[in-house]
Each structure stands twice: as structure tokens, then as C-alpha cells.
Amino acid sequence: MVSERGVRIAxxxxxxxxxxxxxxxxxxxxxxxxxYNSEVLLxxxxHVAGQTVVFGILTHLIPVIIAFILFIIGASSLTALTDKIxxxxxxxxxxxxxxxxxxVIISWIDTKSNAMRVLTPY
Structure with missing residues (x-):
């Protein structure tokens, strides 16, 4: 039986x-x-054209895509480490x-959910 104290500490x-x-x-x-705020053009x-596609959507989409690519790189590296073991x-x-x-499994599931989040409109 799991102790309540152990659960609280954990x-x-x-x-x-x-x-x-x-x-x-x-x-x-x-x-x-x-x-990125130090870049004057951005x-x-x-602030001036935040309602347009270029400055409204792209300023949010580019960092999300970069983060998604980095997450895929991390998940694939971990997969390569454990693939043949x-x-x-x-x-x-x-x-x-x-x-x-x-x-590894959770990373790929999260990658799938993040891909769906990026590709589906609000």
C-alpha cells in the first residue's frame, strides 16, 4: 500500500x-x-500592420514552426539512441x-498532437 506521506513528498x-x-x-x-523585439522592422x-497576414500570422507561425522542428529533432535523436535496443x-x-x-513514445505522440495544432486553423 502506498503511504500518503510518500505521495505528498513525491x-x-x-x-x-x-x-x-x-x-x-x-x-x-x-x-x-x-x-525579436529588438528587430525594428518586426x-x-x-504594431502598425498587426492585422495583416505578414505581421499577424507569420510572426507567430515562424517561431512555432522552429520549435516544432527542434522537437522533432529531439524525438528522432532519442529514437535513434534506443531503436535497436x-x-x-x-x-x-x-x-x-x-x-x-x-x-520516445510520448515524444512522438506529442509531435503528432503539435502537428495537428499547427496545421488546423483556430
Whole structure:
């Protein structure tokens, strides 16, 4: 039986790590926004002609596409790492093999959902 104290401690640690990761992601995205806002043409164009296709949709679509490509690169690298490995035979050489394989599966599922999100209109 799982103890309530153990669940509370595990949740506290997990949520703390999730919050820390979110703060790091926020800092990275803030630096990217600051960089792209320093481009005068993009800033002026977005404020003056934000309703047009070029500055309305493309200024949002380009970073989303770049993030999607980087996510695919990460998922494919992890797939290449674990492609030929059988977890039942590699227990000694490759610690937590099943967890890494699960991460590969979730990464590709998330890639599929992100692709659907990018390709479907609002």
C-alpha cells in the first residue's frame, strides 16, 4: 500500500521540478521575445500592420514552426539512441531502458498532437 506521506513528498518534488522547468522555459522565451523585439522592422510592422497576414500570422507561425522542428529533432535523436535496443536483454548496460522507450513514445505522440495544432486553423 502506498503511504500518503510518500505521495505528498513525491508530488511536492515533482511539482517543484515542473515549476523550475517552467521558470527556465519562461526565461528562455523572454530572452527570445526581447531579441525579436529588438528587430525594428518586426516591432514596428507588428504594431502598425498587426492585422495583416505578414505581421499577424507569420510572426507567430515562424517561431512555432522552429520549435516544432527542434522537437522533432529531439524525438528522432532519442529514437535513434534506443531503436535497436531490446530492454529485456540490455538491463545491465542500459539503465531505465523501458522509461526511455516510454519517453520516445510520448515524444512522438506529442509531435503528432503539435502537428495537428499547427496545421488546423483556430
Amino acid at each position: 508530488h511536492s518534488v515533482l511539482f517543484t521540478l515542473t515549476t523550475l522547468a517552467a521558470i527556465i522555459v519562461l526565461a528562455i522565451s523572454a530572452s527570445l521575445v526581447a531579441h 516591432t514596428v510592422g507588428f 531490446d530492454c529485456s536483454k540490455a538491463a545491465d548496460a542500459f539503465d531505465r531502458c523501458n522509461i526511455v522507450k516510454g519517453l
